[in-house]
Amino acid sequence: MNILIKDIAAAVWKDGSCVVEKKTICIQGDMITGMDSIPEGFVPDKVIEGKDRLLIPGLVNSHTHAYMSVFRNLADDLSFDDWLFKSIMPIEDRLTGEDAYWGASLSILEMIRTGTTCFADMHMHINETTRAVEESGIRAVIARGLSGGSEDESGIRRLKEAIDEMENYRDCARISFMFGPHAPYSCAPEYLEQVIGKARENNVGIHIHLSESENEIHNMQRERGCTPIELMERIGLFDIPVLAAHCVQLTDSDMDILARRGVSVAINPKSNMKLGNGFARVPEMLERGINVCLGTDGAASNNALNLVGEMNAAALAYKGSTRNAQSVSAAQVFAAATRNGAKGLGLGSVTGTIEVGKKADLSILDLNNPQMRPKRNLISALSYSANGSEVDTVIINGRIIMENRELLTIDEEQVYYNIGKICDKLGITGGNENEQY
Ligand SMILES: [Zn+2]
Structure with missing residues (x-):
């Protein structure tokens, strides 16, 4: 799938330091193929709007x-x-x-x-x-x-x-x-x-x-x-x-x-x-x-x-x-x-930064959260203000795994049910049958 992430504030490395700059990112298959320019013949199957969002490497x-x-x-x-x-x-x-x-x-x-x-x-x-x-x-x-x-x-x-x-x-x-x-x-x-x-x-x-x-x-x-x-x-x-x-x-x-x-x-x-x-x-x-x-x-x-x-x-x-x-x-x-x-992890050439030629492993945060305003010094905001709940979309290996907070590959209910069942079986609290808080 070809994905275009349009006009988004992105955390990228420049001359040895990490900066946040407006970027348009092209993803083809599992890879980032364009960052400042759109590759010739690129036709997106999906467009993600970057307004009020922050793109970080996964x-x-x-x-x-x-x-x-x-x-x-x-x-x-x-x-x-x-x-x-x-x-x-x-x-x-x-x-x-x-x-x-x-x-x-x-x-x-x-x-x-x-x-x-x-x-x-x-x-x-x-x-x-x-x-x-x-x-x-x-x-x-x-x-x-x-x-x-x-x-x-x-x-x-x-x-x-x-x-x-x-x-x-x-x-x-x-x-x-x-x-x-x-x-x-x-x-x-x-x-x-x-x-x-x-x-x-x-x-x-x-x-x-x-x-x-x-x-x-x-x-x-x-x-x-x-x-x-x-x-x-x-x-x-x-x-x-x-x-x-x-x-x-x-x-x-x-x-x-x-x-x-x-x-x-x-x-x-x-x-x-x-x-x-x-x-x-x-x-x-x-x-x-x-x-x-x-x-x-x-x-x-x-x-x-x-x-x-x-x-x-x-x-x-x-x-x-x-x-x-x-x-x-x-x-x-x-x-x-x-x-x-x-x-x-031995994956330095694969993931960890937003760069053309690397796998598309990306997370997008919604800046329309009070803890992320004003939109300033977003690298600082990640460490000092964010709590993780701002993440709304996650792409791994070019595949959208979570979109607008909806998980597309894991059945959440089923996971919670089975975790409860395991606790019941082990005789520890946190189960489906014996609710003890
Ligand atoms: Zn350990």
Whole structure:
């Protein structure tokens, strides 16, 4: 389908900075083919009027666990260890693949509604999040969560499953893969070395949690006398492209390693604050030229997958933590949520900016909302004023997925019904039968 987006305020990159300019955008098939001029012979099948609207590159959520939305608001205000090991993991073990599919569908629904067109996911049920991605029309980089030791049968089985899943979805252009070793504390170094070997063999990157909590650092120092980043450097993790989630507890030397080795860092400010893990040293990471991306983490630890809300948190959190109102600007946050995210996911030439030759992954915001008036400094407005509800139209891979807030690929009612059913089955609140608020 050919789509013409007419006379719209668009967030584009110009001489290294992001500016908002009036543009007319032509989309042919899955691609942006015209921006300042209309390609010869272009006849639109559909025209989208740009008046009082803002066009942004589709947002890139660089770290989440989409299937976990079933656990939203279930285990709040707990310490990181109590949250993960005592509350989430025992119930998580009882989720079936079908449950994970509906959880992922709920997350995708929320992401599309708030302008996200691409996400990096770490999951536990092969083919299920991937199936939800394929059906919904969103773009994703999928990583099957891996954990275990080198001799451990389950670790080897999980690695094989990850490779099988890659094979199963080889033909879907919107889906790519990474390997997802969960973290240095849940994967033995020998197992990580195996994963690194397989990543190299299959030419994919690695998505991993690194240096998230203080306990993780203390345990690693006690057991191995180094930081998680130093251990990863030693075993060769950074020889391949790495998307490292969190990186909250970093030493100066850790940051130097990440910068030198070109590691992308997916920061998750809300999850880090909610679980009491603190504030990543984002201003210093940016100073060192580290590619900082923005993620929400899963709905059990945020508790939203709304990247506009996450931009707001990111634009405020590091000013507060450093007591410096000039640290981490709205423009830097916008870059983290778009261009940097795409780069971190290995999709820098595919998505993340509005450019001729890139895939048409675009979100349109309605500026006829009180929080968006006056129409001024709209990059700032995205971080400081918007809340995500302004997103009215979303295009992914050239296909309109949401139009005037109506979702065209997901049956919302069906998703809500099935989420309720899963809660009933698990015996947790939030179900269709036992309504407890
Ligand atoms: Zn995570």
